[in-house]
Amino acid sequence: xxxRTRYLLDEERIPTAWYNLAADLPAxxxxxxxxxxxxxxxxxxxxxxxxxxxxxxxxxxERDIDIPEPVREVYRSWRPTPLIRAHRLEKHLxxxxxxxxxxxxxxxxxxxKPNTAVPQAxxxxxxGVARIxxxxxxxxWGSALSYAGALFDLAIKVFMVRVSFEQKPYRKALMQSFGAxxxxxxxxxxxxxxxxxxxxxxxxxxLGIAISEAVELAAGRADTKYALGSVLNxxxxxxxxxxxxxxxxxxxxxxxxxxxxxxxxGGSNFAGLVFPFLxxxxxxxxxxxVLACEPAACPSLTxxxxxxxxxxxxxxxxxxxxxxLGSGFVPPGFHAGGLRYHGMAPMVSHLLELGLIRAQAFHxxxxxxxxxxxxxxxxxxxxxxxxxxxxxxxxEALACKRDGTSKVILFNLCGHGYFDMAAYDEYLAGKxxxxxxxxxxxxxxxxxxxxxxxx
Amino acid sequence: xxxRTRYLLDEERIPTAWYNLAADLPAxxxxxxxxxxxxxxxxxxxxxxxxxxxxxxxxxxERDIDIPEPVREVYRSWRPTPLIRAHRLEKHLxxxxxxxxxxxxxxxxxxxKPNTAVPQAxxxxxxGVARIxxxxxxxxWGSALSYAGALFDLAIKVFMVRVSFEQKPYRKALMQSFGAxxxxxxxxxxxxxxxxxxxxxxxxxxLGIAISEAVELAAGRADTKYALGSVLNxxxxxxxxxxxxxxxxxxxxxxxxxxxxxxxxGGSNFAGLVFPFLxxxxxxxxxxxVLACEPAACPSLTxxxxxxxxxxxxxxxxxxxxxxLGSGFVPPGFHAGGLRYHGMAPMVSHLLELGLIRAQAFHxxxxxxxxxxxxxxxxxxxxxxxxxxxxxxxxEALACKRDGTSKVILFNLCGHGYFDMAAYDEYLAGKxxxxxxxxxxxxxxxxxxxxxxxx
Numbered sequence: 073x074x075x076r077t078r079y080l081l082d083e084e085r086i087p088t089a090w091y092n093l094a095a096d097l098p099a100x101x102x103x104x105x106x107x108x109x110x111x112x113x114x115x116x117x118x119x120x121x122x123x124x125x126x127x128x129x130x131x132x133x134e135r136d137i138d139i140p141e142p143v144r145e146v147y148r149s150w151r152p153t154p155l156i157r158a159h160r161l162e163k164h165l166x167x168x169x170x171x172x173x174x175x176x177x178x179x180x181x182x183x184x185k186p187n188t189a190v191p192q193a194x195x196x197x198x199x200g201v202a203r204i205x206x207x208x209x210x211x212x213w214g215s216a217l218s219y220a221g222a223l224f225d226l227a228i229k230v231f232m233v234r235v236s237f238e239q240k241p242y243r244k245a246l247m248q249s250f251g252a253x254x255x256x257x258x259x260x261x262x263x264x265x266x267x268x269x270x271x272x273x274x275x276x277x278x279l280g281i282a283i284s285e286a287v288e289l290a291a292g293r294a295d296t297k298y299a300l301g302s303v304l305n306x307x308x309x310x311x312x313x314x315x316x317x318x319x320x321x322x323x324x325x326x327x328x329x330x331x332x333x334x335x336x337x338g339g340s341n342f343a344g345l346v347f348p349f350l351x352x353x354x355x356x357x358x359x360x361x362v363l364a365c366e367p368a369a370c371p372s373l374t375x376x377x378x379x380x381x382x383x384x385x386x387x388x389x390x391x392x393x394x395x396x397l398g399s400g401f402v403p404p405g406f407h408a409g410g411l412r413y414h415g416m417a418p419m420v421s422h423l424l425e426l427g428l429i430r431a432q433a434f435h436x437x438x439x440x441x442x443x444x445x446x447x448x449x450x451x452x453x454x455x456x457x458x459x460x461x462x463x464x465x466x467x468e469a470l471a472c473k474r475d476g477t478s479k480v481i482l483f484n485l486c487g488h489g490y491f492d493m494a495a496y497d498e499y500l501a502g503k504x505x506x507x508x509x510x511x512x513x514x515x516x517x518x519x520x521x522x523x524x525x526x527x
Numbered sequence: 528x529x530x531r532t533r534y535l536l537d538e539e540r541i542p543t544a545w546y547n548l549a550a551d552l553p554a555x556x557x558x559x560x561x562x563x564x565x566x567x568x569x570x571x572x573x574x575x576x577x578x579x580x581x582x583x584x585x586x587x588x589e590r591d592i593d594i595p596e597p598v599r600e601v602y603r604s605w606r607p608t609p610l611i612r613a614h615r616l617e618k619h620l621x622x623x624x625x626x627x628x629x630x631x632x633x634x635x636x637x638x639x640k641p642n643t644a645v646p647q648a649x650x651x652x653x654x655g656v657a658r659i660x661x662x663x664x665x666x667x668w669g670s671a672l673s674y675a676g677a678l679f680d681l682a683i684k685v686f687m688v689r690v691s692f693e694q695k696p697y698r699k700a701l702m703q704s705f706g707a708x709x710x711x712x713x714x715x716x717x718x719x720x721x722x723x724x725x726x727x728x729x730x731x732x733x734l735g736i737a738i739s740e741a742v743e744l745a746a747g748r749a750d751t752k753y754a755l756g757s758v759l760n761x762x763x764x765x766x767x768x769x770x771x772x773x774x775x776x777x778x779x780x781x782x783x784x785x786x787x788x789x790x791x792x793g794g795s796n797f798a799g800l801v802f803p804f805l806x807x808x809x810x811x812x813x814x815x816x817v818l819a820c821e822p823a824a825c826p827s828l829t830x831x832x833x834x835x836x837x838x839x840x841x842x843x844x845x846x847x848x849x850x851x852l853g854s855g856f857v858p859p860g861f862h863a864g865g866l867r868y869h870g871m872a873p874m875v876s877h878l879l880e881l882g883l884i885r886a887q888a889f890h891x892x893x894x895x896x897x898x899x900x901x902x903x904x905x906x907x908x909x910x911x912x913x914x915x916x917x918x919x920x921x922x923e924a925l926a927c928k929r930d931g932t933s934k935v936i937l938f939n940l941c942g943h944g945y946f947d948m949a950a951y952d953e954y955l956a957g958k959x960x961x962x963x964x965x966x967x968x969x970x971x972x973x974x975x976x977x978x979x980x981x982x
Binding site: 223245449452 | 605
């Protein structure tokens with residue numbers, strides 16, 4: 073092997089601006105609508121939930137948005153992250169493809185999530201906010217925001233989907249280690265929570281419910297705002313440091329990607345890697361094949377409807393146009409908790425509609441199999457979410473082998489699996505099964521989509 | 528902050544040779560003795576357990592020992608590891624000290640252990656070995672060797688201390704993910720194990736017992752060798768990449784350490800960081816203050832006797848001169864399983880006798896407190912073992928604050944704590960207590976030290 077294994081950048085090379093894909097889109101995003109009036113909402117409608125700086129980013133059409141120096145200062149703790157050439161995986165697969173992965177698991181909470189948790193905490197602190205509420209499923213986002221809260225001296229309250237709270241006590245312990253408060257959702261602390269608990273005291277909870285609780289609490293208190301870990305434009309924007317660094321690192325490697333792969337739950341790690349490359353393509357650069365890998369048990373991009381829907385179960389959020397399985401859809405239990413969301417980021421949904429990306433759904437056992445192959449060659453055990461991207465990248469590399477083509481494949485290894493060992497334990501014991509969603513429940517959830525005039 | 532946060536080196540800067548402190552010692556190490564004859568053993572006595580290349584390193588007095596290219600090739604997956612300036616911790620402590628840490632948690636198994644697991648696997652593979660047996664306590668070493676075994680296509684069998692096997696199923700799952708076999712020790716697969724189980728079917732096991740089982744199995748099979756994760760000279764040698772890189776990184780930072788700190792269980796991460804600096808001192812360089820931080824519940828350096836003792840409970844190993852609590856000593860349960868060993872590396876023990884290092888014992892709650900301070904400032908949750916070094920470094924930095932001196936403090940953050948969240952959970956819930964060893968049990972264990980002629 074003469075080519076390098078890890079492409080590192082010094083901290084001076086952390087991007088100075090995030091990249092905003094909205095500036096280069098061939099068609100604008102459909103507007104966000106007020107659920108009562110059906111009219112587009114304005115920035116002030118979002119003010120109870122977010123500081124104005126983040127709202128401005130949410131609606132901005134500027135291409136480059138400066139990263140504040142205090143945020144870059146924190147990024148230095150783990151950024152730039154390494155771009156790694158998967159020499160051993162290539163050899164194991166006996167593929168002519170060249171495989172690179174951007175490894176975001178080196179961050180304080182082990183995934184890409186701190187890329188947006190840190191600026192969100194910064195802008196909230198700047199705006200005089202004392203406390204941030206949020207939801208978390210698998211716990212990746214909750215622990216990232218807990219970390220950011222510790223740095224900017226903000227109180228963090230995390231509503232964690234009850235089934236995860238009980239099954240993953242160690243993620244909770246990590247959030248508490250960073251000084252945050254973590255409560256199981258639904259809780260008795262909100263009206264939404266109390267209503268749902270009254271209906272079903274044994275409910276496992278869901279991401280949609282936890283969002284409703286966090287939003288309700290933030291909307292009701294002047295010193296408290298809300299933070300979301302994916303889906304929204306400003307969250308995806310913050311993640312573009314991933315792709316911007318990867319472009320520079322691939323240039324050092326002397327390669328350009330033919331295929332770019334990411335897993336999609338809400339869409340943020342996918343967007344972070346992909347948007348800068350797609351932007352270059354839209355400005356006249358090389359055409360790339362972009363693959364979104366989603367779970368077959370919660371397939372919003374491949375089986376959802378592109379329609380206006382609520383972001384939460386309690387219907388407290390505005391309406392956004394996205395690929396959705398319906399806000400009432402509850403996916404079956406599977407081990408990539410970070411991908412168990414009924415909707416998809418509007419920006420990612422828009423790209424699929426425009427034909428700029430493609431999507432494929434994967435069952436979990438095939439993803440875990442890919443994850444073990446990766447661990448035994450590359451030495452990193454991926455998070456179950458990331459295994460979807462690993463599966464997608466391996467399948468692309470095997471297609472290259474069949475076709476005798478030597479493509480450059482780039483994927484986002486968005487997090488490590490050290491907090492997900494129970495899932496690996498189950499898989500290794502042969503106890504893990506593929507679970508399909510309930511078609512009748514999906515049909516019901518889609519039939520209940522809100523009616524929007526003119527749609 | 529104008530100084531950099533992370534000091535990175537490109538993979539070309541991975542050391543080309545390990546540093547052997549034996550070349551610079553002012554007095555040679557006492558010989559290893561055969562327990563039957565009391566005479567120094569020769570290389571062939573060790574041949575049933577280790578390949579000759581490792582035995583040669585064990586007894587070598589050459590200063591620089593070349594790192595084979597295939598080992599450097601694997602090191603590229605995570606080495607050089609970052610040297611990080613603890614800006615935020617310094618600010619939090621309000622200390623004039625400059626604190627740096629070498630972060631080994633970026634490795635495939637999350638600690639410094641792969642630094643030696645990889646060359647041990649390589650040399651065994653070169654010697655035609657098919658299988659390696661080993662022991663593990665907390666699981667750090669077992670998972671590192673499992674990773675290395677996957678890369679070099681060696682079968683790995685890990686005897687894991689039973690209490691850890693049951694309390695830490697996720698470390699076992701990590702070893703299995705890398706393709707290794709992991710059994711609780713004592714097991715019924717060895718004579719030693721069967722004897723101990725017959726005496727006490729409910730025994731929790733110990734590192735000393737697990738070593739005996741692994742050694743017994745390796746000694747009895749021609750295709751099988753044994754590997755140890757600490758204590759021995761060649762293991763400490765392999766870890767010196769840590770200190771060699773740190774010297775280069777500190778030079779880039781324009782600093783020289785005044786105090787160097789590491790935690791000690793068997794001594795390998797401590798040695799890895801410290802030996803290159805001590806070697807430079809012994810060759811006429813700057814005098815440094817070297818602090819070994821050990822657990823108060825298993826204090827071999829501060830409360831043990833410097834004497835010949837067995838490395839294992841079953842008395843299958845040769846006799847080595849070291850600081851020991853007696854091979855029959857069983858420490859109370861505490862959460863830094865990697866530090867629960869009755870002895871200390873002969874080389875580290877020798878340095879303490881020569882007055883070249885000092886040692887201090889710490890109780891675990893103070894260490895966890897330091898670990899949380901570190902997590903909330905630096906964003907990395909240390910392993911419970913590493914917390915001892917964090918505690919030591921923080922105490923040194925606070926002493927600087929009291930005295931108004933601006934020392935440069937360097938410590939080894941030898942691993943992350945993502946597999947040790949149960950311990951943090953207990954600490955956060957206020958359930959963790961400091962436990963002292965049983966003085967009467969220590970007295971009995973020390974009284975039972977083997978008699979060695981002339982000692």
